[in-house]
Amino acid sequence: MIQKRFENTAKAVADIHDGATLLVGGFGGSGLPSHLIAALVEQGAKNLTVVSNNIGAVSDGVAALISNNQVKKIICSFPVGPHADDLIARLQNSTIELEIAPQGTLAERIRAGGAGIPAFYTPTAAYTELGEGKETRVYNGRLHVLEQAITGDFAFIKGHRADRWGNIVYNKTQRNFNPVMATAAKITIAEVDEIVEVGELDPENIATPSIYVHRLVKMEAAPEGRVLVNG
Amino acid sequence: MIQKRFENTAKAVADIHDGATLLVGGFGGSGLPSHLIAALVEQGAKNLTVVSNNIGAVSDGVAALISNNQVKKIICSFPVGPHADDLIARLQNSTIELEIAPQGTLAERIRAGGAGIPAFYTPTAAYTELGEGKETRVYNGRLHVLEQAITGDFAFIKGHRADRWGNIVYNKTQRNFNPVMATAAKITIAEVDEIVEVGELDPENIATPSIYVHRLVKMEAAPEGRVLVNG
Amino acid sequence: MVKEEQKVGWSKIELASRVAQDLEDGWFVNLGIGIPTLVADVIPEGKEIILHSENGLLGLGPKPEPGQEDMDLVNAGKEPITLKPGGCFFSQSDSFAMIRGGHLDAAVLGAFQVSEHGDLASWKVPSDPLGRVGGAMDLTVGAKRIFLCMQHTSKGKPKIVEECTYPLTAPRCVDRIYTNLAVIDVTDEGLVVQELAPGVSFQYLQECTAAPLKLHVSDERQSDALGVQQ
Amino acid sequence: MVKEEQKVGWSKIELASRVAQDLEDGWFVNLGIGIPTLVADVIPEGKEIILHSENGLLGLGPKPEPGQEDMDLVNAGKEPITLKPGGCFFSQSDSFAMIRGGHLDAAVLGAFQVSEHGDLASWKVPSDPLGRVGGAMDLTVGAKRIFLCMQHTSKGKPKIVEECTYPLTAPRCVDRIYTNLAVIDVTDEGLVVQELAPGVSFQYLQECTAAPLKLHVSDERQSDALGVQQ
Numbered sequence: 001m002i003q004k005r006f007e008n009t010a011k012a013v014a015d016i017h018d019g020a021t022l023l024v025g026g027f028g029g030s031g032l033p034s035h036l037i038a039a040l041v042e043q044g045a046k047n048l049t050v051v052s053n054n055i056g057a058v059s060d061g062v063a064a065l066i067s068n069n070q071v072k073k074i075i076c077s078f079p080v081g082p083h084a085d086d087l088i089a090r091l092q093n094s095t096i097e098l099e100i101a102p103q104g105t106l107a108e109r110i111r112a113g114g115a116g117i118p119a120f121y122t123p124t125a126a127y128t129e130l131g132e133g134k135e136t137r138v139y140n141g142r143l144h145v146l147e148q149a150i151t152g153d154f155a156f157i158k159g160h161r162a163d164r165w166g167n168i169v170y171n172k173t174q175r176n177f178n179p180v181m182a183t184a185a186k187i188t189i190a191e192v193d194e195i196v197e198v199g200e201l202d203p204e205n206i207a208t209p210s211i212y213v214h215r216l217v218k219m220e221a222a223p224e225g226r227v228l229v230n231g
Numbered sequence: 232m233i234q235k236r237f238e239n240t241a242k243a244v245a246d247i248h249d250g251a252t253l254l255v256g257g258f259g260g261s262g263l264p265s266h267l268i269a270a271l272v273e274q275g276a277k278n279l280t281v282v283s284n285n286i287g288a289v290s291d292g293v294a295a296l297i298s299n300n301q302v303k304k305i306i307c308s309f310p311v312g313p314h315a316d317d318l319i320a321r322l323q324n325s326t327i328e329l330e331i332a333p334q335g336t337l338a339e340r341i342r343a344g345g346a347g348i349p350a351f352y353t354p355t356a357a358y359t360e361l362g363e364g365k366e367t368r369v370y371n372g373r374l375h376v377l378e379q380a381i382t383g384d385f386a387f388i389k390g391h392r393a394d395r396w397g398n399i400v401y402n403k404t405q406r407n408f409n410p411v412m413a414t415a416a417k418i419t420i421a422e423v424d425e426i427v428e429v430g431e432l433d434p435e436n437i438a439t440p441s442i443y444v445h446r447l448v449k450m451e452a453a454p455e456g457r458v459l460v461n462g
Numbered sequence: 463m464v465k466e467e468q469k470v471g472w473s474k475i476e477l478a479s480r481v482a483q484d485l486e487d488g489w490f491v492n493l494g495i496g497i498p499t500l501v502a503d504v505i506p507e508g509k510e511i512i513l514h515s516e517n518g519l520l521g522l523g524p525k526p527e528p529g530q531e532d533m534d535l536v537n538a539g540k541e542p543i544t545l546k547p548g549g550c551f552f553s554q555s556d557s558f559a560m561i562r563g564g565h566l567d568a569a570v571l572g573a574f575q576v577s578e579h580g581d582l583a584s585w586k587v588p589s590d591p592l593g594r595v596g597g598a599m600d601l602t603v604g605a606k607r608i609f610l611c612m613q614h615t616s617k618g619k620p621k622i623v624e625e626c627t628y629p630l631t632a633p634r635c636v637d638r639i640y641t642n643l644a645v646i647d648v649t650d651e652g653l654v655v656q657e658l659a660p661g662v663s664f665q666y667l668q669e670c671t672a673a674p675l676k677l678h679v680s681d682e683r684q685s686d687a688l689g690v691q692q
Numbered sequence: 693m694v695k696e697e698q699k700v701g702w703s704k705i706e707l708a709s710r711v712a713q714d715l716e717d718g719w720f721v722n723l724g725i726g727i728p729t730l731v732a733d734v735i736p737e738g739k740e741i742i743l744h745s746e747n748g749l750l751g752l753g754p755k756p757e758p759g760q761e762d763m764d765l766v767n768a769g770k771e772p773i774t775l776k777p778g779g780c781f782f783s784q785s786d787s788f789a790m791i792r793g794g795h796l797d798a799a800v801l802g803a804f805q806v807s808e809h810g811d812l813a814s815w816k817v818p819s820d821p822l823g824r825v826g827g828a829m830d831l832t833v834g835a836k837r838i839f840l841c842m843q844h845t846s847k848g849k850p851k852i853v854e855e856c857t858y859p860l861t862a863p864r865c866v867d868r869i870y871t872n873l874a875v876i877d878v879t880d881e882g883l884v885v886q887e888l889a890p891g892v893s894f895q896y897l898q899e900c901t902a903a904p905l906k907l908h909v910s911d912e913r914q915s916d917a918l919g920v921q922q
Contacts, residue, residue, distance in 0.1 A: 115788075
């Protein structure tokens with residue numbers, strides 16, 4: 001019988017190894033798997049490459065891993081916010097590497113990683129600093145850059161409701177990067193608000209099919225007031 | 232006020248021009264926009280390039296356009312079935328051109344067309360007849376072929392319920408190629424079973440957002456027994 | 463260096479209203495962070511404009527009432543918003559497929575600099591060790607029309623220039639510039655002033671602008687002071 | 693040309709059962725059109741195998757009762773099926789992202805020819821003016837394991853050959869071949885017979901096969917006649 005539920009976040013993240021590539025869902029605090037991040041801070045894996053859109057928007061996001069010296073490289077689109085200080089400090093003394101990708105290119109590279117597409121052309125970032133050094137080609141009269149897929153050893157995602165097969169439904173804009181990151185990691189670990197019986201989720205409404213989820217942890221509801229921590 | 236509803240299929244397809252590229256959703260008879268096809272047979276546009284997965288599975292699919300001599304080129308993955316005779320005859324006297332694409336490559340090329348990706352690498356069809364003549368490159372130790380996006384002047388899709396903004400929900404496997412084709416045409420025309428008030432569709436469940444749909448026609452329910460016509 | 467403009471031109475909300483006036487019924491529009499966000503609050507009655515947010519929604523509505531905020535319903539600036547009836551949710555990859563695929567009728571964006579050719583610099587100032595590109599590059603290559611909505615100058619320095627000195631977001635992408643002082647089109651013949659804000663002279667506008675301007679009509683046309691529409 | 697085999701080996705449903713026996717609890721599996729489809733009906737009790745269908749579903753269930761067919765709920769062969777609790781629907785592009793992205797544990801497919809190196813030909817016979825590739829090429833490059841499930845010969849001619857003469861679906865992709873006569877692994881050392889169906893001798897099997905076979909164990913191992921499991 002399929003049972004993807006783990007007892008707690010500590011067990012769910014126990015085997016994340018030094019040097020792993022980790023995809024972290026969420027957009028600021030929305031849909032952020034902050035309990036899994038907290039467990040990984042506790043677990044202590046080092047030299048991680050972390051792929052996440054926002055770095056520094058919230059204190060319980062990827063900023064926590066950076067401040068705990070667990071990250072050697074960041075790939076993101078928006079490395080700013082009230083909690084980006086530790087990132088800036090580490091960039092200045094070159095103890096961390098930063099790769100900025102346009103948000104759509106970041107999303108598409110991850111989608112490609114999950115979809116078996118190793119590389120694709122996009123018009124985004126042509127003629128800009130972020131397109132420098134990349135192969136280019138003209139299609140439809142416009143310059144395009146060749147971008148490479150991103151895959152992860154692990155992905156942390158946050159969902160609203162799940163079943164033991166690993167199907168996930170999201171709540172509103174909590175969806176953001178979570179469904180696409182779920183597709184692109186060897187092991188996808190989801191924290192969810194609720195785990196329901198198989199068959200209870202609307203089959204038309206499952207944004208992350210069970211095939212993409214390997215571990216589930218049920219969390220307690222988010223504390224009140226979390227909405228305004230973005231500063 | 233946004234109003235995408237057209238009075239009937241004849242008006243919805245009236246401006247399809249000779250030589251247009253037309254994407255046709257459906258998988259066999261499921262999710263097939265057969266009323267729009269019937270209206271186009273009536274309308275008579277010629278020299279069409281038609282992109283559709285199945286050709287010949289059902290009599291009221293693309294086979295009807297072929298038999299009416301409206302098609303100069305077909306792009307599909309599965310050009311067989313009880314109604315493929317006219318296609319075979321026209322191939323034999325070279326009055327139609329056939330391009331066979333692997334089903335996943337076909338879907339991805341259309342998805343790329345809608346997503347602003349002009350070309351991508353895929354491992355599918357490498358070392359095969361369907362990959363011949365295409366650029367190749369090795370990624371991750373495997374040969375990949377470079378595939379080009381597909382876009383259409385028009386798309387015909389079939390949905391279950393819509394609102395006047397053009398949001399669409401599907402019923403079960405009716406979904407198939409319809410959501411992806413909707414993204415890749417200049418004008419997407421949807422036939423649906425029902426048009427409801429804006430706000431009645433579950434926002435978590437809209438598989439084709441309003442931005443992708445330009446014209447809507449409400450059809451009467453499919454006749455009984457349609458399920459078994461696939462032969 | 464030009465004088466800080468004061469007491470002339472449009473307020474931020476008037477500027478947002480001026481932009482909203484040009485958005486057409488039925489358009490799908492993305493609003494950038496900052497002043498562009500205000501446009502959501504001033505769409506004229508009777509127009510259905512469907513607002514898009516990069517993080518995965520169409521049909522963005524106004525800010526929620528205090529106490530009604532939902533951390534799972536936020537805009538691209540991570541601020542709580544609401545969803546209009548007819549709105550829907552999707553993933554970030556689907557959201558950018560929509561953007562990059564050319565489906566948005568317009569994006570209204572902020573800028574650090576814009577050149578007379580429509581080059582846009584909006585993601586990084588040279589002194590910034592980080593940069594914050596977000597969806598700006600995707601929007602500028604993807605949306606059918608790029609409207610800038612910004613203060614005309616920054617700390618007294620012109621933002622409209624002959625050539626951008628900041629890193630580019632995209633070249634040749636801006637169609638129209640709305641500032642607190644004027645509405646200016648980027649054309650093959652250069653920057654053409656379509657409208658001057660109340661109290662703004664063409665001479666003054668040119669002083670605040672580091673690229674040559676032309677007037678669209680022979681006479682200076684002064685805008686009516688725009689009330690805030692709802 | 694070899695003799696038509698008769699009265700020896702597995703029936704189609706026994707063959708499907710033999711395949712089902714090797715599918716592991718929790719696997720995500722795609723079943724091709726034809727005999728592979730039968731596997732859905734013989735998954736052993738107690739195993740949760742989640743079946744995938746190219747046209748956009750996970751959690752394919754058995755055929756509906758007569759009269760309960762729904763034209764909007766069909767499999768890749770366009771036959772009416774049912775959805776198991778826990779199943780879900782998605783688009784064709786999402787379905788093939790799943791396939792090509794390497795997420796399926798196995799695909800069980802039919803074949804026209806398979807070579808001793810695991811090359812597969814399954815989409816076009818040379819005389820066919822059309823070809824019918826469907827999802828076969830995507831499945832063969834994408835699924836973690838490719839199992840063939842087929843009659844050992846076609847009109848008396850071997851389907852297992854040294855080199856495919858029909859157009860390839862993909863080279864070097866087949867892991868295991870299940871036929872009515874045997875279970876054969878494709879290995880770096882060639883074709884290795886893992887199991888012989890009831891009444892089938894190694895010599896007979898080799899006669900029906902146009903590529904050299906090896907036996908996995910020193911003695912011929914005869915399978916128990918498999919009953920149809922449900």
